[in-house]
Amino acid sequence: MTKLWFKAAAVRALKTLAQTAVAMLPVAATIQEVNWLTVAGTAALAGVASLLTSLAGLPEVKTE
Numbered sequence: 001m002t003k004l005w006f007k008a009a010a011v012r013a014l015k016t017l018a019q020t021a022v023a024m025l026p027v028a029a030t031i032q033e034v035n036w037l038t039v040a041g042t043a044a045l046a047g048v049a050s051l052l053t054s055l056a057g058l059p060e061v062k063t064e
Contacts, residue, residue: 005061009054017047 021043025034 002061005054005058008058008061009051012054012058013047013050016050017043020046 021039024039024042
C-alpha cells in the first residue's frame with residue numbers, strides 16, 4: 001500500500017461516509033427529529049466498509 005493508495009482510499013471512504021449520512025436523513029423530517037447519533041454511526045460504519053473494500057484494489061491506483 002502506497003501513499004497514493006491511502007489517499008485514494010481515504011477520498012472514497014469520505015465520499016461514502018457523506019453519501020450515507022445524507023441518505024440517512026429522511027426527507028420529511030425536521031432537523032430536530034433526526035437521530036444524529038444513528039446517522040453518524042451508520043456513516044462511520046460505511047466509511048470503514050469502504051476502506052476495507054479498497055483493500056481489494058483501487059482502479060485508479062496502478063499496481064506495477
